[in-house]
Amino acid sequence: MSIKVLPPKCNRTDPLEIIRTRQRTHGRPATIAGPMVRYSKLSFRQICRDYNVDIVYTPMMLAREYVRNSQARISDFSTNDLDTPTIIQVGTNNVTDLLRFIEMVAPYVDGVGINCGCPIKEQLREEIGCALIYNETLLVEMVKAVKDKYGDTLRLETKIRIHEHTRPERTLKMCQDLCEVGVDWITVHGRLRTTRSSEPVDLDAIKYIVDGLKGYDVPVVANGDCFTVADMGRIADYTGVQGVMSARGILSNPGLFDGYDICPWGCVEKFINYCMEFGGLPFQLIQHHIFCMFENMRVSKDDIRQLMSTRNMFELIDWIDSRFDLKRPGDKEFGTREAIPYLESSK
Amino acid sequence: MSEEISNLKDLHISNDEHQQPMTKGKNGIPNQSMTKPITVDANTGEVIVKKFTGKQRIRKGQSQEQYEAELQHFYEVEKGPVRTNIGWMSSWEEFERNLNGLDLEIKHNRLILMSFLHRWYYLRDYASCLKACNEIQLKYKTLNYDEKKMKREINEINYIIEKCSNK
Ligand SMILES: Cc1cc2nc3c(=O)[nH]c(=O)nc-3n(C[C@H](O)[C@H](O)[C@H](O)COP(=O)(O)O)c2cc1C
Numbered sequence: 001m002s003i004k005v006l007p008p009k010c011n012r013t014d015p016l017e018i019i020r021t022r023q024r025t026h027g028r029p030a031t032i033a034g035p036m037v038r039y040s041k042l043s044f045r046q047i048c049r050d051y052n053v054d055i056v057y058t059p060m061m062l063a064r065e066y067v068r069n070s071q072a073r074i075s076d077f078s079t080n081d082l083d084t085p086t087i088i089q090v091g092t093n094n095v096t097d098l099l100r101f102i103e104m105v106a107p108y109v110d111g112v113g114i115n116c117g118c119p120i121k122e123q124l125r126e127e128i129g130c131a132l133i134y135n136e137t138l139l140v141e142m143v144k145a146v147k148d149k150y151g152d153t154l155r156l157e158t159k160i161r162i163h164e165h166t167r168p169e170r171t172l173k174m175c176q177d178l179c180e181v182g183v184d185w186i187t188v189h190g191r192l193r194t195t196r197s198s199e200p201v202d203l204d205a206i207k208y209i210v211d212g213l214k215g216y217d218v219p220v221v222a223n224g225d226c227f228t229v230a231d232m233g234r235i236a237d238y239t240g241v242q243g244v245m246s247a248r249g250i251l252s253n254p255g256l257f258d259g260y261d262i263c264p265w266g267c268v269e270k271f272i273n274y275c276m277e278f279g280g281l282p283f284q285l286i287q288h289h290i291f292c293m294f295e296n297m298r299v300s301k302d303d304i305r306q307l308m309s310t311r312n313m314f315e316l317i318d319w320i321d322s323r324f325d326l327k328r329p330g331d332k333e334f335g336t337r338e339a340i341p342y343l344e345s346s347k
Numbered sequence: 348m349s350e351e352i353s354n355l356k357d358l359h360i361s362n363d364e365h366q367q368p369m370t371k372g373k374n375g376i377p378n379q380s381m382t383k384p385i386t387v388d389a390n391t392g393e394v395i396v397k398k399f400t401g402k403q404r405i406r407k408g409q410s411q412e413q414y415e416a417e418l419q420h421f422y423e424v425e426k427g428p429v430r431t432n433i434g435w436m437s438s439w440e441e442f443e444r445n446l447n448g449l450d451l452e453i454k455h456n457r458l459i460l461m462s463f464l465h466r467w468y469y470l471r472d473y474a475s476c477l478k479a480c481n482e483i484q485l486k487y488k489t490l491n492y493d494e495k496k497m498k499r500e501i502n503e504i505n506y507i508i509e510k511c512s513n514k
Contacts, residue, residue: 003419042431064392068409070420075455078429093384093406096392100414104421108428126406127384127396135383276469278431279462280455312503313465314510328470 008106008154013085015055015111016155016184019219019243022054029236030054030243031257032187033250034223035089035113035159041281042078043274044289045086048250050270050335051258055085055243060115062128063092063101077105078280085110087157091118093127093138095145102146102154111155111184114142119161119193130193133160136174140181147182159187159223161195162205171205172212179216186213187221187245197248201225207239221245227253228261251289252296263293266335269327272320273335283313290316297340436463442479451490457500464507477511480504 022030033040033048035057045056058077065072077088088109092098102112116139118129132139139158146156158178163170175186188209190201201224210220221243222235232244249256253263254271268290275286287310294304303323310316320326325341327334387393391408409417421427435441442463449456460483467476484504487497494501 003415003422005418006422064406067414067417070417070425071453071455073421073425074429078431080430080432082432093396094386094389094392094394096389096408100392100409100418104418105428125396127394138383272469276462276466277433277436279436279466280429280431280459281462282458312499312506313461314468314503314507317465317469318510 005103006107008150009108009110012110012155014155015085015087015157016219018054018085019185019221023242029232029241030221031232032221032243032245033057033254034187034245034247035059035087035115036247036251037118038285039251039289041285042080042083042278043271043281043286044251044254045083046274046278047254047267047271049082051255051260051267053250053254053257055087055110057113058086058088058109060089060091060118060129063090063097066090067097067100067104073104078278079108080278087111087113087155089113089115089159091115091123091128092142093131095142098142099145099149102150106150106154111157112146113157113159113187114139116158116160117189130161133163133171133174133193136177139174140177143178143183144181151182155184156182157185157187158183159189161189161191161193162202162209163192164205165192165202166204167208168205172209175209175213176216179213179218183218185219185221185243187223187243189223191224203235203238206235206241210240219243223247225249226256228256229259232257252292254293260338262298263296264338265297265324265340266337268293268297269337270335272326273329283316286313287316299340436466439475443482446482446486451486457497461500461503464504468507468511473511473514477508480508480511484508 019030022028031052031054033045033053033056037059040057040059045058048056061076066076079086086109088105090098090101090112092101092114098114105112114132115129116132120129123129124131127135143156143158146154160171160174162168178186188206190203190206191197191199203222206220206222213220219242222239222241223245226232226235226244226246227249235241235244246256253260255264255267271289271293275281287307291304291307294307306319306323307316310319323343325343384394384396387395387405388408391410393408394406395403396406397403445459445463449459451457451460464476464479467473467479487501
């Protein structure tokens with residue numbers, strides 16, 4: 001190749017080291033904000049970091065699109081100096097696209113995760129996401145190709161679902177094969193491809209995998225149904241994992257790993273500020289993030305209705321300012337209050 | 348995903364957003380079987396994927412030359428991923444650079460310009476916001492745009508000009 005390819009980020013914050021050591025250094029598992037298509041953008045990743053989250057994922061992006069299309073790259077992934085440790089998640093169905101994708105992004109992230117859990121039809125049809133756990137040969141081949149090329153200079157994770165409940169032998173076998181070819185850690189979402197997220201996550205299955213991988217030096221992260229710090233402790237104690245990942249929980253309450261059972265107001269303030277500072281997010285996405293946090297904070301239905309009826313960012317800011325005391329950076333108490341500061345005059 | 352921006356209309360996260368209707372298997376156990384992609388050309392990433400209906404689809408590969416062209420564009424034109432540090436939108440020069448440098452036929456680029464307005468408005472710098480609105484309005488007039496497509500954005504700018512003028 002005539003172009004000089006940039007190497008993986010050299011001053012990365014090693015996510016594997018964090019997962020391995022958090023129990024010893026902090027007396028708790030590593031805390032991880034899971035990938036969410038559309039939502040895990042830079043502003044959201046940043047707010048997570050303000051609340052005791054150790055590692056944050058990007059949304060899944062399609063390797064195929066990323067390596068072929070400049071506009072896809074621009075809208076899929078933006079970053080900054082504070083955006084670390086970040087795992088970029090990729091959806092792919094072949095080694096070539098994956099290696100090219102990694103070659104492009106590796107200088108800018110702390111690790112790469114392969115999505116083997118997404119159950120939506122459009123991805124399964126393309127053999128992406130959860131389809132990969134039914135195609136172990138291809139998955140193992142992809143991990144091997146990446147690790148053979150990069151060794152320890154690049155961290156590679158796989159986020160999987162389970163094949164069966166309770167004692168998922170096929171899943172364990174797949175995980176063992178992944179360990180053999182050098183996967184750095186495995187995140188297990190304790191649900192089948194067909195399990196609804198309203199059904200509880202299968203912790204026995206996760207424990208079965210943790211126990212079955214004892215012979216390997218590869219940590220397991222548990223994913224599913226972590227909504228509070230108490231959930232985090234319970235999940236880690238029961239399964240023996242070294243990290244816990246939350247998705248829906250952290251979306252509605254980015255403060256959850258910091259011990260807040262309800263999203264603190266300061267989090268809303270800081271989130272809005274990040275959105276304004278980084279830019280580039282569609283209004284509906286910002287509105288929806290605030291909606292999720294407000295629901296968690298038990299903001300009244302009427303207020304939520306009003307929030308959702310704002311039609312652009314200016315209306316949204318005006319409405320919030322008319323109803324709450326929204327501090328800006330530089331204001332006293334910016335980002336620090338817990339209770340919702342309703343304006344007396346608006347009651 | 349790149350198409351996500353245009354798909355935001357249906358933004359909601361019901362618990363089962365990521366669920367697909369399952370195909371019934373034997374004895375009521377959902378069918379967990381999957382088909383596998385067939386690699387046609389390992390050098391280009393060309394694969395055949397099979398739809399549930401049994402129909403085959405080819406996903407075209409990318410030659411080494413095509414990939415290198417993308418990589419070169421990524422390094423030299425895009426300068427890697429977009430970087431947005433705190434304060435990157437705080438200068439007027441940066442606004443002008445974007446106003447005059449970006450291809451405003453692209454929706455995402457117009458969103459970047461709007462982000463400057465949002466930030467000034469949020470920080471209560473109504474004078475800068477108004478000044479920028481006027482510049483954007485002038486610029487949009489020089490574009491050969493589809494009025495229907497940009498109606499929302501144009502309305503938004505009109506709305507905010509009025510708002511800022513009254514502050
Ligand atoms: C809105 C939304 C988007 C998601 N997007 C992704 C994704 O891009 N990649 C992925 O691996 N999982 C994705 N998931 C699944 C979550 O990462 C996680 O595995 C699942 O929600 C279970 O965790 P939870 O119980 O903490 O929500 C998504 C989930 C939600 C609710």
